[in-house]
Amino acid sequence: MNAENLLKEAEVLQRQLVDIRRTLHQAPEVGFELDETLKLVERKLEEYGLQPQRMGRAGLVALVGSGEKTILLRADMDALPIDEEADVEYKSKNAGKMHGCGHDMHTAMLLGAAKLLKEHESELKGCVKIEFQPAEEIFQGSPDMLASGLLEAPHVDAAAMIHVTAGMPLPSGKFLVAGGGVTSTSCEQYHITVKGKGGHGSVPHESIDPITAAAHIHIALAEINSRELDGNSFGVFTTGCFKAGSASNIIPDTAEMWGTIRTTDPENKTGELIRKRISEISSGIAAAYRCQAETEFYDYCPCMYTDPALCKDVFKYVSELPGQRAIDLSAVSGGKAGGGSEDFAFVSHEVPTVSMFLTAGSSLDGYRYSQHNPKVRFDDSILYVGSAAFAHLASRWLEEHC
Ligand SMILES: [Zn+2]
Ligand SMILES: [Zn+2]
Known part of the structure; x- marks a missing residue:
């Protein structure tokens, strides 16, 4: 499978790919509720001669080739659960x-x-496992696929x-190919509920005001960053939503705060410290103001850890495509992890993983907005170009590692 021919073959598919993409774009589905999307993907894979298998709550996998080693794509x-405001002719029809x-x-x-790989199946030196996953935006699709056996039968060696x-x-x-190491932060949500006792605003002594307690909690939590985190570790958290009350003359029963914690610690020790202290400080301060605080944590996604050797290989493979010279993501990011989290990070903690960005719309050409x-x-x-890169990197990795 030569890079030049592969890119030419991929280019022949371009119109079909645009059709598929725009069909999906007009009928977006979210989370695990992907019925129409799954049907389309399944139909296409069957049309290309593959045998897709449903996996987990709303995922699909298909295999091409066979052998001792397997690479996952x-x-x-x-x-996303938002209304589209982009001015495109294939705008979302799902409000x-x-x-x-x-x-x-x-x-x-x-x-x-998948189509390109199937057409060249006899030339593959190993197996390619093709994964279509649901629910990335809520960080649940990847763990659901993992729990359903994504990395086994056949065992996955690289992703x-x-x-x-x-x-x-x-x-x-x-x-832009990751250079190895942590390339995106972890993310975890927290929700603090401060319970007091509601009443009339004219008689605060007959109530227990949860807003006062929550306000003190909010200020005190900032001390975790300034006083308790090791200066060499990265950990940041933000309370982005603070809700209490419904009228100016009523003391409410509860005040609530929601926020996110992000770290770049693969073992998440920093995250655990932040978690522990958010709970302790919230309960302690709530008690001081005669309230109770309950803190819950959910939707955890670890940081993405990319494998240095695999990243180096894939940088080379991608650069073999005509007209392509891959960019080292760590050079662009200054070696820092990006802020946005990605649930493929769960896979990156199990098998050597590479992640990369593909630019699709330059700000210099009028594509002013980002994801x-x-x-x-x-x-x-x-x-x-994305199809050719996926197929090429898989076949080259198998060639060099089988
Ligand atoms: Zn997203
Ligand atoms: Zn995304």
Whole structure:
């Protein structure tokens, strides 16, 4: 499978890939509720001669080739629960849902790669496991697939994912390959409920005001950052939502706070410390003000850990495609982890993993918005480049490691 021919073959598929992507874009689905998306993906894979198997709550896997080693290629399929504001002719027809993270692009690209790999199956030196996962945006799809046996039968030896990105001042169709190490932070949500005793605003002594306690908790939590974290560790958390009360003259029963914790610690020791202290400080301060605080943590996603050797190999493979010279992501990011989390991180803690970005819309060409903005647009003229890269990196990795 030569890189030049592969790219040409991928280019022939371009129109089909755009059709698939725009069909998905018009009918976005979220979380695990991906009925129509799954049907389309399944139909296409069967049309290409593969035998897709449903996995977990709403995922699919398909195998191409066979042998001792297996590489996993992954696309996520879920959209965001937002209204699309982008001015595109294939705008979302599902109110309140939008492919604003580009997962429609990922799905189309991986379908293209599946077709290319199937056509070259006899040349593969090992097995390629193709994964379509649900619920990335809520960090539940990847753990659900893992719990359902994603990395076994056959056992997976290496894993790769591509995420499109728009709004950067880089031409479309360029790969930014992770350089190894932590490339995105962990993420975990917290919710603090402070319970007091409601009453009339004119008689505060007959009530127990949860707003006062919550306000003191909010200020005190900031001391974790300034006084308790090791200066060499990275840990940041933000209470982004604070709700209490419904009228100016009523003391409410409860006050609530929601926030997120992010760290770059693969073992999450920093996250555990932050968690423990958020709970302790909230309960202690609530008690001082005669209230009770309950803290819960949920939707944990670890930081993404990319394998240095695999990243180096994939950087080389991607750069073999004509017209392509991969960019080292760590050079662009200054070696720092990006803020956005990614649930493929769960896989990255199990098997050597590489992640990369594919630019799909330059800010210099009018693609002003980035992922998750309701106005974001992606340049889908580069879909075939993503398909060729997926297929090429898989076949090259198998060639060099089997
Ligand atoms: Zn997203
Ligand atoms: Zn995404």
